[in-house]
Amino acid sequence: MRDLKPQAELSQALLTWYDAHAREMPWRVGPADRAAGIRPDPYQVWLSEVMLQQTTVAAVTDYFQRFTRRWPSVAELAGAEDGDVMAEWAGLGYYARARNLLKCARVVADELDGVFPDRYDDLLKLPGIGPYTAAAIASIAFDRPETVMDGNVERVMARLHDLHDPLPGCKPELKAYATALTPTERPGDYAQAVMDLGATICTPRSPACGICPVIEACAARRAGTAADLPRKSPKKPKPTRYGYAYLARLEDGAWVLERRPDKGLLGGMLGWPGPDWSEAPDDAPPFAGAWIDLPGEVRHTFTHFHLILRLRTATLAHPPSAEGIEVVAKHRFRPGYLPTVMRKAHALWQAQ
Known part of the structure; x- marks a missing residue:
């Protein structure tokens, strides 16, 4: 791994790029608003992260907007009829997420006075919240320096370090790289910056390396292997x-x-x-x-x-x-x- 100073410079380069190019999303507080003191709504961060599992931003946006119009707070969602929530969820798939969404809303509303915990370990105790979602909420909603790992972050880390070991076996190593780059200042913005980089520039196919803010640090770019990474173990055919x-x-x-x-x-x-x-x-x-x-x-x-x-x-x-x-x-x-x-x-x- 690189020493601390280049890592800090790399994190700052990503944040500078994010300040200028952050994607606009209905649940996101952009970098300018965040700098002005506007804080993300933990309910909206949680809801969006649950919806985004295995799904794209484009697919989730309309669902998120309908949910938040109908149930603008965790307390209102907690009081919803199960059938109404399932009906609104229809089409997003993975219906266990919708059931856990209601369970979690009711725990937060009934046992935590409607306030989401702000620490990873406490978030992890809530129904339906796993390591990724707990890290994302802690980081994005509460600016905790947690390591947020999704497919975009894995791809960026694999290319930055030219790691050729296949997924999913190399996940621990990729997380170690991502942890080393996570800053203590603005960790929420940084987490979103890496995800945005993977979604818009360091894409699975035909990455736009020429406009990447961290091109000079990318080992895979130097080796000419960026388009081939991350490698994945062969998938078993679906029955x-x-x-x-x-x-x-x-x-x-x-x-x-x-x-x-x-x-x-x-x-x-x-x-x-x-x-x-x-x-x-x-x-x-x-x-x-x-x-x-x-x-x-x-x-x-x-x-x-x-x-x-x-x-x-x-x-x-x-x-x-x-x-x-x-x-x-x-x-x-x-x-x-x-x-x-x-x-x-x-x-x-x-x-x-």
Whole structure:
């Protein structure tokens, strides 16, 4: 590693660049406002960081703005109906995050008087907050000198040090490099500066090295290997699972839905009844009906597998009594309240 003085110079170069080029985001307090004494809202920092996991800024912005218009404080979010929050979350995926979002809001509102802890170790105790999110909140909201590691930061560190060991095995080494560069002055701005650098200049493909504020310090640039880093261990191919979705309506137009278990994929969400998804799913209907097979199929990809769903539909004279079943009146049903894969199934049904 480099000695302390060049590290301090490198951190300052990033901060100077950030002062001029910081991205504007609805949850961010920019460097000029921050210098004027305006502090970030920990609620908005937390909410944005949870939403941004595995997702892009562009995808999150509209969701964030809708959430904060509807629930402008952690106390108001804590008092929200679970179903309303899940409906607003639909399309962001990773629904366990939405469930933990509510759990965390309620702990903060009910047990901490609506005040987020300002230290990493205390933040880590809250539901749904892991090492990355705890570091991000402590750093960005409270200016604690924590090391914030996301994919952008890993890429910048791998290139600065020309590290060729593959991810994820080299994560500890990359974090050590990032920790050494984190300053005690303006650590929140610095954390956002490195992430902005990775998102706008030190990009995965075709990095814009010519305008990089730390080009002189970049070992990978000197070696001509920047575009090849960071290296990643080969990914295992995703398996494909199969399933059936049973779209049933009552004669008055009400829809028959199923509440999924709290734990597991799409936990706590409403969706179409059907068997567990597997290589050879059970094709027995979940309840009696004059089922008709619909042509076509729904294809959806989750983090760890691809899914192919076949659809069956029926009109029922009476609500079924199967466990977990909920009947939603025609005037209350909104496809947008369903998770994406279930919306796809409804769209295919609608197209028949």
